[in-house]
């Protein structure tokens with residue numbers, strides 16, 4: 001989604017902004033722009049381009065943009081098409097104020113109507129453009145008070161404007177009359193200030209900052225700040241000055257390196273053994289007294305004892321991880337669990353039930369719907385006097401420093417390292433592992449599984465890293481070959497049952513989002529209730545058949561598909577029954593419990609190779625964003 005970079009200091013702003021924007025590309029965008037203020041001439045120069053940053057760079061080649069204070073933006077279209085006129089920065093009519101914004105101003109139409117009645121002419125279809133015009137109006141009013149034309153005056157003007165905005169925003173503002181100052185503000189959209197040497201750089205995400213400094217100050221919700229080369233002033237929504245210490249960026253948040261891989265996505269698929277090792281190292285500890293393994297989540301788990309049910313809130317791939325989590329929490333740990341799309345939960349939450357644990361799952365920690373749904377749940381539970389309704393919260397994320405990290409105290413940080421590819425792979429894997437940890441923890445506390453069963457599961461988890469390494473080695477080339485045959489395919493069906501039904505959904509999502517091939521996942525038993533009508537020899541079926549309680553059923557469902565001439569691909573160990581598959585992607589034998597962690601790997605590889613073979617932008621698929629910070 002949209003990314004913001006803003007800089008003030010003593011160094012030339014242009015290279016700092018461009019470097020920052022490059023690091024935000026992975027979030028997904030369809031146009032970009034920058035504005036820099038020249039402190040000598042007190043002029044703001046803007047440059048914008050449709051499409052990728054290389055177009056903006058081409059535009060800039062013949063332009064001199066001196067100045068040490070500037071703002072930059074990558075735009076993911078919400079209001080208005082991805083055209084130059086809608087690209088940020090947006091300015092007031094005289095071009096003396098420039099604004100970049102991330103988020104959605106929900107009442108922009110009302111504000112725009114009022115401004116138009118006052119004679120303001122708009123040049124874009126965006127919601128953002130109301131902001132510079134409103135700031136201009138405020139500055140006009142403030143000028144009657146004879147305030148100096150400086151950063152503090154701009155701060156007052158921006159504060160007055162944002163109090164009229166509804167919706168979410170992270171924004172950065174330049175004013176030609178205060179040419180060394182920057183004002184930044186956030187509500188429900190991330191903004192982080194980096195403290196560099198001779199410059200302050202503010203951005204939507206840490207990669208844009210990591211090249212300059214590893215000392216950061218994440219802004220809290222509803223804060224506004226004035227940045228000048230001399231320092232930072234941060235204020236909360238009550239206009240109270242905030243003082244707090246900066247924090248260090250973790251090394252994993254600083255590294256964005258493709259190594260020798262062609263795409264980040266492939267590298268990140270290959271990072272999964274490391275993700276497993278990290279999880280095991282961080283969260284599995286052996287009790288020296290009794291030799292038993294314990295899950296060592298970094299919060300007090302005493303409240304687990306009173307938990308009677310669980311609700312999980314997530315979107316997209318994270319929801320698929322949550323569905324595997326539901327299976328484990330119900331079938332392994334015996335706790336009734338429901339999974340909700342965050343976007344649905346917000347507007348139709350279930351009736352409140354007591355003693356509930358709410359789990360938010362989001363790799364980015366910034367998904368607007370997930371953050372808002374958790375916020376709503378905290379509020380409606382906190383409004384009850386009965387202690388049984390107290391919000392009990394856990395968040396599973398890869399970005400501890402994100403919005404969910406500040407919203408929820410109990411964090412399971414999946415420590416997968418930064419994921420650049422828009423398609424989630426290693427973070428999905430880390431989310432799955434987090435649920436195995438929760439299921440083991442609950443089973444131990446509630447006594448729903450004997451210690452043998454728990455030990456068996458833990459032993460399998462410990463063996464994961466080399467197993468995943470083998471799977472990668474075994475399937476990378478073969479899935480590349482298979483991708484050649486699938487190159488022109490139009491539809492693919494994914495089937496799974498039980499704990500592997502969410503893996504069928506995830507396999508289908510991975511394929512469609514990066515290869516633009518239509519794919520759908522179904523519980524295998526549901527095929528005959530409708531989707532089987534889609535099948536013929538042009539529609540391959542990928543069937544996940546892990547030995548366990550539903551193995552025979554999945555094989556018979558696969559037979560039904562084969563009888564309709566579909567090319568059948570099996571994700572299964574080589575065993576009786578799997579000979580019906582035209583092509584078998586072999587999986588090592590395991591219990592059904594851990595099978596999702598193995599089955600997902602060849603599906604990720606196959607999607608990757610199909611998209612790469614089609615010559616598509618695998619890491620930044622069209623229309624998609626890594627951090628979905630709007631509703």
Ligand code: F6R
Pocket residue numbers: 315316317318319361362363364365366367370422423424425509510513626627628
């Ligand atoms: C798919 C994908 C998306 C995200 C979804 C939620 O590969 O990445 O479906 O899973 O946008 O994102 P997070 O996990 O950041 O809340």
